[in-house]
Structure formats: C-alpha cells, structure tokens
Amino acid sequence: MNTNIEISHITKKYKNGVTALDDISFHVGSGVFGLLGHNGAGKTTLMKALVTVLTPSAGTIRICGFDTVKQGNEVRARIGYLPQELAMYPSLSVFDFVNYMAELKGIHNKKAVSNVLEQVEMLEFSKRKIGQLSGGMKRRVGIAQALIGNPQILVVDEPTAGLDPEERVRFRGLLSRYASEGRTVLLSTHIVEDIHQLCEELAVLRKGHLFYAGTSAALLERVKDKVKILHLENENQLIELQKKSVVLSTTYESQGLTARIMDESGLFLQATPVTATLEDAYVYCMGGKAHA
Numbered sequence: 001m002n003t004n005i006e007i008s009h010i011t012k013k014y015k016n017g018v019t020a021l022d023d024i025s026f027h028v029g030s031g032v033f034g035l036l037g038h039n040g041a042g043k044t045t046l047m048k049a050l051v052t053v054l055t056p057s058a059g060t061i062r063i064c065g066f067d068t069v070k071q072g073n074e075v076r077a078r079i080g081y082l083p084q085e086l087a088m089y090p091s092l093s094v095f096d097f098v099n100y101m102a103e104l105k106g107i108h109n110k111k112a113v114s115n116v117l118e119q120v121e122m123l124e125f126s127k128r129k130i131g132q133l134s135g136g137m138k139r140r141v142g143i144a145q146a147l148i149g150n151p152q153i154l155v156v157d158e159p160t161a162g163l164d165p166e167e168r169v170r171f172r173g174l175l176s177r178y179a180s181e182g183r184t185v186l187l188s189t190h191i192v193e194d195i196h197q198l199c200e201e202l203a204v205l206r207k208g209h210l211f212y213a214g215t216s217a218a219l220l221e222r223v224k225d226k227v228k229i230l231h232l233e234n235e236n237q238l239i240e241l242q243k244k245s246v247v248l249s250t251t252y253e254s255q256g257l258t259a260r261i262m263d264e265s266g267l268f269l270q271a272t273p274v275t276a277t278l279e280d281a282y283v284y285c286m287g288g289k290a291h292a
C-alpha cells in the first residue's frame with residue numbers, strides 16, 4: 001500500500017499553553033480515512049498542520065514524501081482542503097468563486113473550473129450567486145474549490161454536518177468516488193454513519209492524544225466480547241451507570257430501559273453479553289452515545 005500521509009511525533013502547543021496535539025503518529029494510505037474525536041480533540045489542528053496552514057511545535061508530516069514545513073509548495077500542490085467554515089463571497093457566482101479560488105492557487109484555466117463543478121454536480125448552477133445556494137450546494141462548491149488541480153490528497157473537515165440525509169448520501173458518494181486511483185480523502189467527522197459507510201481505516205483523537213489508529217475490522221476485534229446489555233428501572237440508574245462504564249445506546253421500554261454498554265473490565269456480571277457491531281466500536285471510540 002502506498003503511504004500518502006506520514007505523521008510522526010506531531011505535537012502542537014498553542015501560545016495560550018493548550019497542547020492540542022501530543023506526540024501523534026500514524027500513516028494514511030489510499031482510500032477514505034476517518035479522523036474522529038469530540039469537539040476540541042485536536043482534529044482541526046491536525047488538519048491545518050497537514051495542509052501547511054499551521055506549523056507544528058515538534059514532529060514531522062510528510063505528504064506524498066514532502067515535508068510540510070520544509071517543502072510547503074510541493075505539499076500545497078498535492079493537497080486540497082475544505083475547512084469547516086470556508087469564507088465564501090455571497091455576491092459572486094458559483095463559477096466566479098471557484099475560478100477565483102483556482103487563481104489563488106495559480107491555476108488560470110476555466111476548463112479546469114468547469115471540470116470540478118461537473119464532478120460535484122454543480123455545473124448547471126454555475127451562474128447562481130453563492131448567497132442563493134442551499135447548505136448542501138455550498139458544501140459541494142466548497143469541495144469543488146478543493147478539487148482544483150486534481151490533488152492527490154483531499155482533506156475535509158466535517159463535510160456532512162448539517163446536511164439533510166439526501167445531501168449526505170450524495171456527498172459520501174462524491175468523496176468515495178474521489179478516493180480511487182490511489183488518492184486519499186482524509187475526513188474528519190462526528191457522524192458514525194459517515195465512518196461506517198466510507199472509511200476502511202480511521203484514527204481517533206481524544207484530548208490531543210491518539211486513542212486508536214487502524215482498520216475498522218481491528219477495532220471491532222478490540223471490543224469483541226465486551227458489549228453487554230443491562231436492564232435499568234429508571235434514568236437515575238442510567239446516570240449512575242454512565243459514571244462506571246461507557247453507555248453505547250439506550251432503548252426506552254414500557255417499564256424502564258435497556259442500556260447497551262462497553263464492559264471493559266468485566267465488572268458487570270449481571271449484564272448479558274451480545275455480539276458487538278462496528279457501530280458499537282465507533283461509538284465506544286467517541287466515548288459514548290452516538291451523535292447521529
């Protein structure tokens with residue numbers, strides 16, 4: 001497998017003293033790779049370091065073999081980035097906006113602009129003003145500007161958040177199509193369904209530390225035999241349970257509720273073991289109940 005991204009011992013300490021990343025190392029090959037973690041875990045900081053917007057305090061990152069600090073131009077030529085909040089000019093047309101972004105990258109080629117708009121199914125809306133687009137359409141225009149120059153690596157920060165189910169499906173299709181022919185899509189998300197549908201491999205950050213990096217299958221192996229269900233009489237018992245174990249999900253019933261838990265140390269002898277699913281594994285990684 002080719003390694004498109006090599007992250008080695010990356011630490012980022014901000015001026016205010018916050019250590020957003022603490023000695024992170026992992027490799028990313030081709031395909032869609034998921035970056036997971038709660039708010040503040042360090043995902044955006046890591047993505048900014050990958051795309052050379054931010055310089056790490058220590059460690060190195062190589063993109064297609066090029067060092068993000070020493071060979072920024074080579075890296076930027078091979079990477080497309082859709083930040084969480086991309087500043088867009090509402091009065092520009094879709095075409096003019098993407099063309100403007102292309103020119104900032106040094107690409108003066110209107111055909112290339114039409115090409116990327118076609119890839120994201122926005123060519124027919126080329127003349128529409130950005131201010132008149134739906135949230136999903138704006139996100140597609142965001143991807144279009146990241147695809148300019150046909151980058152080997154596409155980095156997208158929470159691209160499906162806030163989209164309706166239909167747009168989400170369309171978006172996932174777009175990302176998985178792009179991640180073929182040896183290209184990489186690195187996707188940060190809170191949404192378990194995104195990972196489930198798209199990512200063979202993932203990394204999980206927790207408070208600046210790497211909690212897991214590897215395949216979904218290996219993650220499932222880790223949680224095997226640890227998922228159990230437990231009947232509870234009321235929500236007070238649920239609150240107590242959450243202090244002692246990771247609650248994966250809860251189902252309310254006519255009398256009380258059933259909690260699905262991760263019994264890591266085998267303390268819950270009264271709970272019934274069940275077959276672990278990938279969804280359990282992802283939710284466990286995220287530290288508890290599903291976000292979507």
Ligand SMILES: Nc1ncnc2c1ncn2[C@@H]1O[C@H](COP(=O)(O)OP(=O)(O)OP(=O)(O)O)[C@@H](O)[C@H]1O
Pocket residue numbers: 014015016018019020037038039040041042043044045046
């Ligand atoms: N420019 C900055 N200066 C100081 N601290 C920062 C800065 N940017 C981020 N942080 C802090 O670094 C930590 C990691 O933030 P980061 O934005 O990377 O997390 P995240 O996982 O992307 O979260 P979210 O999902 O909310 O975007 C947080 O504690 C955050 O407050």
